[in-house]
Amino acid sequence: MGTTGFASTTCRTSCFSPRMTSESQAVGKESRPSKIVLPWLGRPRGTANSICRRIGLLSSGGFDKSWNLTVRRLTLHATSYTRALACSSTPEETQTIRLNRALAFLKTRQHDAALSDVESATAAADKPAEKALFRKAEALYGLQQYRECCEVLKKLRLAYPDNMAAKSQLTRAISRLTEHANGKYRFKQLQDEAACARPPHLDHATYIGPVRIQASGSRGRGLFTTKAVKAGDLLFCEKAFTHAFFEKEGGFTMLVDPENGGTMGSHSELIDVTIQKLHRNPSLMPIITDLHHGSYQPVDATYVDGEPVVDTYVALLLPTTISHPNVLTRPRVYPSFLIRRIVALNCFGCPQVSTVTWHQEKRRQGQPPPTKPSTPAEDNGFHSCGIWPTASYINHSCTSNARRAFIGDMLIARATRDLPANTEVTWWYQPPHDDSAQRNKTLLRQWGFVCDCPLCEDEKSTSAAVVGKREALATGLRKQVAALQEGRGRKETGVAVAKIEAALDALAATYTRPASEVPRLAVWVAMQRLLMAVVEMEQVPMARKVRLLLAMLESLGHVIEGGVGGTVKVLQWGLMMDGVVECWAFLRDAYRLTAPELVVPAEGYARAAYKMVFGEDETFVGIYGE
Numbered sequence: 001m002g003t004t005g006f007a008s009t010t011c012r013t014s015c016f017s018p019r020m021t022s023e024s025q026a027v028g029k030e031s032r033p034s035k036i037v038l039p040w041l042g043r044p045r046g047t048a049n050s051i052c053r054r055i056g057l058l059s060s061g062g063f064d065k066s067w068n069l070t071v072r073r074l075t076l077h078a079t080s081y082t083r084a085l086a087c088s089s090t091p092e093e094t095q096t097i098r099l100n101r102a103l104a105f106l107k108t109r110q111h112d113a114a115l116s117d118v119e120s121a122t123a124a125a126d127k128p129a130e131k132a133l134f135r136k137a138e139a140l141y142g143l144q145q146y147r148e149c150c151e152v153l154k155k156l157r158l159a160y161p162d163n164m165a166a167k168s169q170l171t172r173a174i175s176r177l178t179e180h181a182n183g184k185y186r187f188k189q190l191q192d193e194a195a196c197a198r199p200p201h202l203d204h205a206t207y208i209g210p211v212r213i214q215a216s217g218s219r220g221r222g223l224f225t226t227k228a229v230k231a232g233d234l235l236f237c238e239k240a241f242t243h244a245f246f247e248k249e250g251g252f253t254m255l256v257d258p259e260n261g262g263t264m265g266s267h268s269e270l271i272d273v274t275i276q277k278l279h280r281n282p283s284l285m286p287i288i289t290d291l292h293h294g295s296y297q298p299v300d301a302t303y304v305d306g307e308p309v310v311d312t313y314v315a316l317l318l319p320t321t322i323s324h325p326n327v328l329t330r331p332r333v334y335p336s337f338l339i340r341r342i343v344a345l346n347c348f349g350c351p352q353v354s355t356v357t358w359h360q361e362k363r364r365q366g367q368p369p370p371t372k373p374s375t376p377a378e379d380n381g382f383h384s385c386g387i388w389p390t391a392s393y394i395n396h397s398c399t400s401n402a403r404r405a406f407i408g409d410m411l412i413a414r415a416t417r418d419l420p421a422n423t424e425v426t427w428w429y430q431p432p433h434d435d436s437a438q439r440n441k442t443l444l445r446q447w448g449f450v451c452d453c454p455l456c457e458d459e460k461s462t463s464a465a466v467v468g469k470r471e472a473l474a475t476g477l478r479k480q481v482a483a484l485q486e487g488r489g490r491k492e493t494g495v496a497v498a499k500i501e502a503a504l505d506a507l508a509a510t511y512t513r514p515a516s517e518v519p520r521l522a523v524w525v526a527m528q529r530l531l532m533a534v535v536e537m538e539q540v541p542m543a544r545k546v547r548l549l550l551a552m553l554e555s556l557g558h559v560i561e562g563g564v565g566g567t568v569k570v571l572q573w574g575l576m577m578d579g580v581v582e583c584w585a586f587l588r589d590a591y592r593l594t595a596p597e598l599v600v601p602a603e604g605y606a607r608a609a610y611k612m613v614f615g616e617d618e619t620f621v622g623i624y625g626e
């Protein structure tokens with residue numbers, strides 16, 4: 001039997017054991033409840049709230065000091081109801097017991113089992129019991145089957161018009177159904193909710209827009225557009241299947257795997273909550289097991305020594321459900337090793353709210369806009385993680401055409417370019433920087449592939465001599481810009497800037513293909529440094545700054561018509577780095593002095609870029625003003 005122990009009050013160690021136990025052993029445990037080992041009874045983590053939420057007892061509200069008693073009580077309740085069912089003598093009695101057991105299952109988020117218990121009660125009777133309908137609706141809501149949930153609640157409202165709880169529940173379910181169907185969200189409200197909720201698990205529905213999963217050649221499966229979309233269009237907005245929230249004060253979880261060492265922190269917690277959720281709701285298993293799992297061969301044995309197999313780790317977690325008939329009829333292999341692999345290959349690191357994290361980081365750095373290229377993987381805000389099944393199908397490209405942003409456990413995916421129908425949607429697993437060798441080393445190590453995007457291919461075909469020249473020019477530019485900053489205020493600033501601009505031209509000349517095909521990251525980085533140096537220098541005319549900003553955007557492959565005066569129009573969006581937002585915001589402000597007629601279009605582009613990077617534009621004015 002696998003062991004689960006707690007090294008201290010703030011460190012939890014769960015141990016995957018390769019040894020399996022049989023179902024009969026698990027059920028045998030159920031017959032001796034006093035000896036059941038419940039891992040959560042050991043106060044595994046630093047904060048009690050997170051423990052309760054992690055095991056699914058509390059969805060909101062404060063910590064119940066008698067939390068362990070509550071778990072025991074619910075577990076024993078369900079067990080007792082199961083035993084009582086075997087002894088019940090009348091159909092009415094059976095019905096009542098099932099309804100009560102359904103409540104115990106709902107409270108521990110075993111929606112499959114709860115639904116199974118109430119289904120017979122709601123199907124058979126002419127006028128189903130009020131409680132039966134209500135609990136069925138709750139189970140359906142928990143399984144995110146909002147349409148069916150609304151139907152049950154409407155039936156409940158018709159039969160029991162005085163039930164006010166059903167009325168508010170119906171309003172809530174209709175809101176979810178609307179989100180699911182239309183993709184209309186009030187993102188500012190979502191942000192406010194994410195700022196307050198701990199963990200930031202939001203009560204909102206998934207919307208899947210104009211995308212579908214289909215084969216993508218040697219890349220396996222990918223996500224493709226079903227119709228033409230515009231840059232900024234919402235592709236989907238997905239609620240996490242599971243999400244592990246990082247709390248600074250919350251201690252850490254450690255998961256020991258005898259075969260592969262172990263994982264720590266929110267990643268190991270994510271494995272834990274994913275296994276728990278699947279075990280509680282086996283109907284959801286295909287959503288996760290269909291995801292990419294590399295070369296891992298899933299366990300295909302259902303029986304060992306003639307007995308059904310239940311993974312030890314899972315059997316330990318929820319012994320009571322093993323005895324439930326609905327669960328027993330499901331496959332009895334709970335491949336936690338497979339789940340661990342799937343989580344490793346498909347999880348995304350995420351901040352609590354993308355916008356907030358970005359601006360906190362900016363303040364921390366104390367830099368004027370635009371800041372350094374985004375590096376979310378290194379960003380301190382990206383310690384939480386989750387599984388978003390639809391998002392998991394998107395393949396990597398450094399020259400991506402979509403971006404993801406996060407609000408709590410919601411992932412917002414938007415196109416960053418105009419895309420024709422049937423285009424594969426791509427985004428970067430890690431943001432592109434100007435070192436393709438380093439970039440591909442990480443990709444290979446973490447996800448097992450080498451990128452073949454235009455950027456990587458171009459860098460591969462560039463001679464070592466050109467790469468060397470590019471690096472030398474970039475180093476020289478770094479020094480020149482540093483010298484410019486140190487000599488701020490001197491008369492020769494204009495000359496220094498002109499020299500830097502000449503060096504930038506030389507750097508750009510090391511690229512053979514147009515920037516609209518192959519973004520010039522080295523140029524972008526060097527120009528960002530220059531802008532940071534001159535942004536507040538009065539000796540540098542505003543018109544010169546405007547030209548620099550336009551050149552920065554062009555280095556990333558943005559094709560812009562006009563931009564100096566009279567007109568400004570984006571003909572084609574290029575690489576959507578975070579800094580693009582600030583380029584446009586700065587252009588808007590610069591145009592107030594140089595070309596007032598361009599302020600409005602520039603603001604429009606700033607908003608559009610903001611929406612692509614952060615998923616929404618409702619908070620744009622709060623950050624950049626009007």
Ligand SMILES: [Zn+2]
Binds near residue numbers: 398452
């Ligand atoms: Zn690439």
